[in-house]
Amino acid sequence: MIFDYILIRFGEISTKGRNRRVFIERLKRNIIDVMGDYPNLGYEATRDRIYLHLNGESHEGIVERLQAIFGIQSFSLAMKCDSDLDIIKEKALEAIKSLYEQGDTFKVTAKRADKQFPYDTNDLNYQIGSHILINTEGLTVDVKNPKINLRVEVRKQATYLTCYDYKGAGGLPVGSSGKAMLLLSGGIDSPVAGYLSLKRGVEIEVVHFFSPPYTSERAKQKVIDLTKELTAFGGKIRLHIVPFTQIQEKIQAQVPENYTMTSTRRMMLKVADLLREKQQALALITGESLGQVASQTLESMLAINDVTSTPILRPLITMDKTEIIEIAHEIGTHDISIRPFEDCCTIFTPASPKTKPKLDKVSRFESFVDFDELIKEAVENIETIDITAEQESEYSSLL
Numbered sequence: 001m002i003f004d005y006i007l008i009r010f011g012e013i014s015t016k017g018r019n020r021r022v023f024i025e026r027l028k029r030n031i032i033d034v035m036g037d038y039p040n041l042g043y044e045a046t047r048d049r050i051y052l053h054l055n056g057e058s059h060e061g062i063v064e065r066l067q068a069i070f071g072i073q074s075f076s077l078a079m080k081c082d083s084d085l086d087i088i089k090e091k092a093l094e095a096i097k098s099l100y101e102q103g104d105t106f107k108v109t110a111k112r113a114d115k116q117f118p119y120d121t122n123d124l125n126y127q128i129g130s131h132i133l134i135n136t137e138g139l140t141v142d143v144k145n146p147k148i149n150l151r152v153e154v155r156k157q158a159t160y161l162t163c164y165d166y167k168g169a170g171g172l173p174v175g176s177s178g179k180a181m182l183l184l185s186g187g188i189d190s191p192v193a194g195y196l197s198l199k200r201g202v203e204i205e206v207v208h209f210f211s212p213p214y215t216s217e218r219a220k221q222k223v224i225d226l227t228k229e230l231t232a233f234g235g236k237i238r239l240h241i242v243p244f245t246q247i248q249e250k251i252q253a254q255v256p257e258n259y260t261m262t263s264t265r266r267m268m269l270k271v272a273d274l275l276r277e278k279q280q281a282l283a284l285i286t287g288e289s290l291g292q293v294a295s296q297t298l299e300s301m302l303a304i305n306d307v308t309s310t311p312i313l314r315p316l317i318t319m320d321k322t323e324i325i326e327i328a329h330e331i332g333t334h335d336i337s338i339r340p341f342e343d344c345c346t347i348f349t350p351a352s353p354k355t356k357p358k359l360d361k362v363s364r365f366e367s368f369v370d371f372d373e374l375i376k377e378a379v380e381n382i383e384t385i386d387i388t389a390e391q392e393s394e395y396s397s398l399l
Contacts, residue, residue, distance in 0.1 A: 002098075003059055003077040006052040006066070007153075007160055011073030011170050020047070027071040027173035033235030034065050034389060051078075051160075063166060065389075068232040070199050071176070072168030076151075079161045085119060088159050089131040092150055095161050096132050096139070105142035106132070110152040117154050128152060172201030174234025179203040180283040180313060181240075181276045183268060184223055186343040189287030189316055191226045191333040192324050196315035197285050198233045205279055206230075206237060206387075207272045209244040211347065219341035227387045229332050238279075241383040242271055247374050252348055255365045261295050261353040262362050265304045267371060273308045274379050283311040289324065290317050294353040303357045 008031075013023045028045045031052070035041055041062075042053030052075075054062070059077055066075055081091045096106060110124035119127065128150070129141060153160045182194045182204045194204050208223045220241065227239045247267050255263045272284050288296045295304065305312060316324055328334035 002094075003079065004054055005078040005080050005160065006054065006059065006062065006075055007078040007162060008050040008052060008066070008075040009073050009168075010048065010071065011168070012172055013071060014048070014073075023071070023173055023176050024050070026176045027069075030069055030071065030173055030175070030234045031066070034069055034232070035062065036388065038062060065232070066168065067166060068169055070169050070171035070201070070233055071173035073170060074165045074168050076162035076165050080158050081161070083114065083117060083154050083156070083159045085124075085127060088124075088152060088154070088161075089128055091159075091161055092128045092152065093132055093135055095150060095163060096136065096148065099148055099163060100136065100139050102138035104138070104148060105140050105146045106148040106150060107141060107143045107146040108132070108150050108152060110154065112154045114154050114156045116156070124152060124154070169199070169233065171199035174198050174201060175203040177201030177203075178283075179205065179279070179281040180285050181272050181279070181281050182206050182285040183272055183287075184208050184226060185287070186219055186222050186226065186337065186341070187287070188328050188334060188337040189289065189292075189324055191230060191287075191337060192327045192331070193285055193287040193313075193315045194230050195233065195327065195331050195333075197313060198230065202283075202285070202313075203234070204230070204237060204285065205281065206239045207242060207275060208239065209242045209268055209271070209343075211243075211245045211248050214245065214248075214347045215343055216341055218339070219343055222336060222339050222341055223343075224385065224387060225336050226333055228389065229336065231387055231389045232332075235389075237387050239385045239387050240275055241385070242275075242378055243381050243383075244268075244271075244378060247271075247371065247378060248348060250369050250371070250374060254369050255362070257350045258352055258354045259357060259362050259365055260348060260350055262300060262303055262357040263366055264348070265295050265300075266307045266362065266366070267375065269304060269312075270307050270371075270375050271378055273310050274375065275382065276310060278379070283313050284308070285313045285315070287316055288314045289319050289321070292321065294355045297355050299356040300354070303359045303362055306359055306363075 016023050024045050038057050040055040040057050044051040079091055081087050108125045108129045110121045112121050151162045180202050184190045184206045206227050227237050231237050251260050251263045
């Protein structure tokens with residue numbers, strides 16, 4: 001079967017009202033972004049479909065990428081022809097002949113979107129099905145459970161024929177729900193939080209705190225590679241690498257050991273919030289799961305959150321570690337996350353961190369240092385990288 005189109009269907013977008021077009025156009029832009037190295041593809045968006053014209057490109061790699069893009073419910077390889085019954089019948093026969101084997105069953109499922117077309121759906125099913133039976137051998141009709149379901153969609157401009165659906169990722173198109181800053185440590189949890197945020201249509205920019213010489217270039221590359229994996233779900237992602245060494249050294253020198261973790265998280269939120277404002281984002285995202293570690297108790301969250309009034313999204317808040325690891329495997333981030341390169345969250349972990357820190361105490365400990373000046377300096381010296389799906393990993397060269 002010679003496929004010349006891919007017919008893309010929407011899921012949750014179909015429930016949208018007057019702003020439906022905005023969601024569709026966003027999805028179209030995301031598909032174009034993810035398919036950046038397929039320059040020959042053509043795109044056409046309508047109210048209920050996106051038509052991807054292959055223009056000679058092989059469909060195999062394209063199918064794999066489409067399955068990861070949020071906002072797509074399902075899609076099918078398709079043949080396009082004029083909306084003329086004789087032409088439709090010949091195309092249908094061509095499609096079936098390229099697919100069936102002796103003993104197979106089939107049915108025709110026609111849909112007449114163009115109500116001016118002179119044949120209704122029953123007539124189309126009969127005419128096309130009869131033409132196929134007359135011109136094939138060893139093929140029978142099964143209307144309940146056929147091996148091949150040939151769908152024929154007749155529209156005013158053209159008719160599309162499909163035989164098999166691929167399942168999409170569902171969710172909403174990335175960017176349709178606004179933008180937020182993802183605090184990405186390099187561990188297992190935060191990439192999964194980023195993935196789940198992308199699924200709800202949130203465009204993310206990644207913030208990573210880098211503390212050389214305590215953390216290495218290998219740790220930095222790990223975060224770049226994690227960000228690259230997340231681009232599969234909606235396209236290019238901007239990564240901000242924050243120089244955090246001076247702030248961490250001040251915390252270690254000034255704050256009692258059992259409060260250093262709390263203070264470190266507070267400074268991270270302050271930096272990320274300033275960057276959020278600069279990048280016109282609406283929220284912060286973390287990979288926290290309730291009760292998983294000392295900094296993720298409700299008491300810790302209360303003390304840490306106090307530094308900002310910005311909404312903090314925690315997609316993993318009710319998940320246990322096993323659930324998070326399963327998702328990490330599914331989305332391809334797990335093996336990157338477990339590379340043995342420490343991040344700034346682990347290098348200064350105290351032996352006995354406070355699980356129920358007091359807000360007044362941590363505020364007093366921090367009051368003896370002008371952290372605001374250090375935070376401002378860190379924001380001014382951020383390194384920003386635009387990560388794309390085509391970007392090559394430098395991991396092997398760093399070993």
